[in-house]
Amino acid sequence: MAWTRNVLRVNLTQGSCSTEPLNMEWAEKYLGQRGLASKYLAEEIDPACDALSPDNKLIMATGPLTGTMAATGGRYSVITKSPLTGAIACSNSGGFIGNEIKNAGFDMIIFEGKSPKPVYLLLENEVATLCPADEVWGKSVWETDEILHTKYQDPLLRIAGVGRAAEQGCLYASVVNDLHRAAGRSGVGTVMASKNLKAVAVRGTKGVGNIRDPKAFFKATNEGKRALAENAMTGEGLGALGTQALMNVINEVGAMPTRNMREVQFEGASKISGEAMLEPRESDGKANLTTNAACFGCTIACGRISTIDPQHYTIVNRPEYMGNSGGLEYEAAWALGSDTGVDDLDALTYANFLCNEDGYDPISFGATVAAAMEMFELGAITTKDTGGLELKFGSAEALTKSAELVSTGEGFGKDLGLGSKRLCEKYGHPELSMTVKGQEFPAYDPRGVQGMGLAYATSNRGACHLRGYTVSSELLGVPVKTDPLSTEGKPDLVKAFQDATAAVDSSGLCVFTTFGWTLEDIAPQVDAACEGNWTAESMVEAGERIWNLERKFNLDAGLTAADDTLPERLLKDAAKTGPAKGKVNELGKMLPQYYEVRGWTPEGVPTDATLERLSV
Amino acid sequence: MVRELQTSGASNAQDGASVKITFKLYASLTPLLPGTGTDHATGVEVDPGTSVLDVIDQFKVPRESAHLVLLNGVFIAPEERHKPLLQDGDTLAIWPPVAGG
Ligand code: SF4
DSSP states (O other): OOOOOEEEEEETTTTEEEEEEOOHHHHHHHOSHHHHHHHHHHHHSOTTSOTTSTTSOEEEEEOTTTTSSSTTTTOEEEEEEOTTTSSEEEEEEOSSHHHHHHHTTOSEEEEESOOSSOEEEEEETTEEEEEEOTTTTTSOHHHHHHHHHHHHTOTTOEEEEOOHHHHTTOTTBOEEETTTEEEOSTTHHHHHHHTTEEEEEEEOOSOOOOOSSHHHHHHHHHHHHHHHHHSHIIIIIHHHHGGGGHHHHHHHTTOOOBTTTTBSOOTTGGGGSTTGGGSBOTTTSOBSEEEEEOOTTOSSOOEEEEOOOTTSTTTTTOGGGSSOEEOOOHHHHHHHTGGGTOOOHHHHHHHHHHHHHTTBOHHHHHHHHHHHHHHHHHTSSOHHHHTSOOOOTTOHHHHHHHHHHHHHTOTHHHHHTTOHHHHHHHTTOGGGOOEETTEEOOSOOTTTSHHHHHHHHHOTTSSOSTTOOTHHHHTTOSSSOOOTTOOTTHHHHHHHHHHHHHHHTTTTSOGGGGGTOOHHHHHHHHHHHSSSOOOHHHHHHHHHHHHHHHHHHHHHTTOOGGGSOOOHHHHHSOBOSSTTBTOOOOHHHHHHHHHHHHTBOTTSOBOHHHHHHTTO | OEEEOOTTOOOSSOTTSOEEEEEEEOGGGGGGSTTOOTTOEEEEEEOTTOOHHHHHHHTTOOGGGOOEEEETTEEOOGGGTTSOOOOTTOEEEEEOSOOOO
């Protein structure tokens, strides 16, 4: 079954930990991880509750393939109600902690209530203890990691925690695990800190057994690995340049959101690209990229390990930042770079280090700084507000200083921690917030990739590329090439991507496998591992069920079809350069059709027939 | 016929009989492009009627590695690549299989 069938329930208010059986009926309908934990959340909390109150819960969930020998089978997700969007949040992370939770004997950890004092959870093979966090509260994620590793003298202890940003109420704080992997989006770290929960430290040595059909599982996972190795993208491309291979591609196609999405191409793109990360620098002859890296069980290894130029102004006389750490992924490089107009690769790498060190989402952070820069240019924000900081587009100093302020929540860092939507409202320019449902955009301008406009507008966690990555089809030709500038067929394409992704996100696998795999490759692995009759079709159906469950949660939380929209800038201001020149995003053409193919009313509400068909 | 542009921009072709394009190779293909800076681009002069495949072959880009082919940012499907599409001032950019997110 690949399931331990155990759920750890941690009541933080009472300080108690208990074990209960996993609801297998739900597991057969919602698979695991994103789907199954969303079901638990929807059943256990009032969707209208205050996300930062003790009424909200936070679930760390693995999938059936987490901890198994399936390629990339090390993922876990953090599911909660988001303080940034008010919608359901599910942030997925790799690294090693997901595998460790499973090996400690649990499929899922549910945190409820709020601890009267800061605590961390120590989990050692089914023994769960809440420990006072006095020595780590107020510390960064990196310091916390070091203190706990020193204390327990176990290098294999896996730690996920929040940094000072979360403690200070930054609304897009992440939960960072293994130093530089993160459940990054939607402020899941903010919720964790609001519960006075600093970290989860896990050591598991029980192994993951209970595979339903071991022989079939061996065969399916081996075939899967071969397919990934033989595919040029997953076998070679992602390992070489990582996701950062996209920087020049997206700029060339004119879909690179630049300077708070005023433009669609960035003149400095090549300087902050994956290729630039390979070029030796003058000071020490080393390249920014030291090596690639893999999460647990991953044969793709897209991770980036980088150093900052030791002579860069950000780290002079600061040896603690001179070593190797998690380098730039495309999303971070875009948000910290193009969106702020900064083309200083080392400044971006430094800001990215700080996002990991103190746990906050580089996408939301970069996009919020970009919005602040635009308001600074307009005079709506002045040096009086920023404490003297000249927030100009293109200023590396402005970017890195902003990161330092958000890390600690000091000065203007408090405002930047509000996220783009609340910041723009505060300074009187709500129209300059490039967000959907309060969450900042990722790295594809929907004027140049039409389907992504619909994917952003309808994403259940606000603007997000990982809820339906039609870029794969529209720009990269996987599984089939479609025209990025046309709206034709996009409602069906978006739905297909959304449903399939929801299933993959619920399996314990990394979504990047889908550059080399279809659900036809994934289903046999899931089916051999656990209960349920898992075929490509039943996985798509589970994905659709999950999508509708999330939608229902959001509607119950008070969101409506009016929230399925894009900022005016993307709907009214045409792209100025590139292939999309003269184009806006034509969301209005796609949205009604999307509701229809989803089986929703024109108001975006799943019909009774749809809910019944999917037995949500 | 495909010629690399000299820095002087001197051309062997008769006036009006050739087109100049910008040619870019990225990721693992970059080393196939002589003498480029961080912009991965070089000027190329081609005869009218030259196809994308002619340029790909001239620069010894293995055809199977020319995965993502963009002419002025617009994807050129494999079945279009033998056609005489190149016009003066065009930018032709090519990637091996790349992915991301
Ligand atoms: S493909 Fe990249 S993100 Fe996904 S599991 Fe592998 S290393 Fe981690």
